[in-house]
Amino acid sequence: MLELTGLTRRYGSLTALDGVGLRLAPGARHAVIGPNGAGKTTLLNLIAGTERPSEGSVVLDGRDLSRTAPARRARRGIARSFQQPSVIAELTVLDNLVLAGWRHRPAGHAGPRGLFGAGRRRRREETARAGLAAVGLAGYAARRASELSHGQRRLLDLAAALATSPRVLLLDEPAAGLTDRDVDRLLGVLGALPDDVAMLLVEHHTEVVAELADTVTVLVDGRELVAGPVRTALDHPAVRDAYLGTGTGADGDGRTGPGADTVTAPGHGGTP
Numbered sequence: 001m002l003e004l005t006g007l008t009r010r011y012g013s014l015t016a017l018d019g020v021g022l023r024l025a026p027g028a029r030h031a032v033i034g035p036n037g038a039g040k041t042t043l044l045n046l047i048a049g050t051e052r053p054s055e056g057s058v059v060l061d062g063r064d065l066s067r068t069a070p071a072r073r074a075r076r077g078i079a080r081s082f083q084q085p086s087v088i089a090e091l092t093v094l095d096n097l098v099l100a101g102w103r104h105r106p107a108g109h110a111g112p113r114g115l116f117g118a119g120r121r122r123r124r125e126e127t128a129r130a131g132l133a134a135v136g137l138a139g140y141a142a143r144r145a146s147e148l149s150h151g152q153r154r155l156l157d158l159a160a161a162l163a164t165s166p167r168v169l170l171l172d173e174p175a176a177g178l179t180d181r182d183v184d185r186l187l188g189v190l191g192a193l194p195d196d197v198a199m200l201l202v203e204h205h206t207e208v209v210a211e212l213a214d215t216v217t218v219l220v221d222g223r224e225l226v227a228g229p230v231r232t233a234l235d236h237p238a239v240r241d242a243y244l245g246t247g248t249g250a251d252g253d254g255r256t257g258p259g260a261d262t263v264t265a266p267g268h269g270g271t272p
């Protein structure tokens with residue numbers, strides 16, 4: 001269980017994220033949407049540990065990771081796929097995945113000699129080949145990663161995140177820049193995630209959100225505007241106003257939309 005409590009991140013006078021809370025149980029499929037600058041990437045950074053919160057906490061299975069380094073969080077099971085894929089261009093596609101699986105083993109489990117020891121190397125390659133097949137890149141194993149298209153690199157980056165056997169998978173706009181074919185492949189891969197992996201998806205494409213996520217948090221100006229089931233949240237007047245620009249101008253507490261009884265619109269008081 002991942003529990004975020006009161007997560008706040010300030011940059012000087014700017015509050016990029018303001019008191020955001022979230023609980024992700026194993027198997028959760030949760031999306032975070034919001035306009036540019038809403039704080040979505042900041043939220044992922046705080047969970048992955050590349051940024052530290054000004055206030056609030058990140059707790060995984062009862063362990064407070066708020067001040068823990070990113071590599072240690074990764075070993076605890078928090079994996080991330082980036083907007084700009086973090087593959088190593090000079091390595092083969094297969095070696096990228098072998099390395100990704102090795103990098104996240106607990107310290108002492110297998111050092112570089114373990115990586116290149118013949119038996120272990122073979123086992124890791126088998127696992128990596130299965131990972132490549134899962135994202136449709138089996139035929140590219142021997143190619144250099146630099147030869148892949150942007151979409152294929154993103155799929156490789158996703159395979160690398162999955163190679164760490166994550167408990168929580170953080171995805172930063174995974175469909176951005178992908179062809180329709182690669183989006184279909186992505187949907188297939190993410191739709192088949194193991195049941196015990198929690199997914200937190202930042203995504204602009206609402207159709208991808210609707211396809212993959214059960215619940216969503218809508219951020220505006222660093223604050224949670226609405227949180228709840230995807231369908232009802234996306235139809236909420238406050239969301240349509242703030243995010244899609246097609247709302248009915250609901251103000252007050254904005255709880256007049258379809259499904260409003262199952263959607264929370266908390267902490268809206270200070271939002272301009």
Ligand SMILES: Nc1ncnc2c1ncn2[C@@H]1O[C@H](COP(=O)(O)OP(=O)(O)OP(=O)(O)O)[C@@H](O)[C@H]1O
Pocket residue numbers: 011014015016034035036037038039040041042043
């Ligand atoms: N390192 C930083 N220093 C100063 N301001 C920052 C920093 N990182 C983010 N910000 C600011 O924090 C706010 C939230 O940024 P963030 O990138 O989290 O938004 P976002 O919702 O991911 O936006 P986008 O959809 O454009 O990626 C923005 O106003 C941004 O300019």
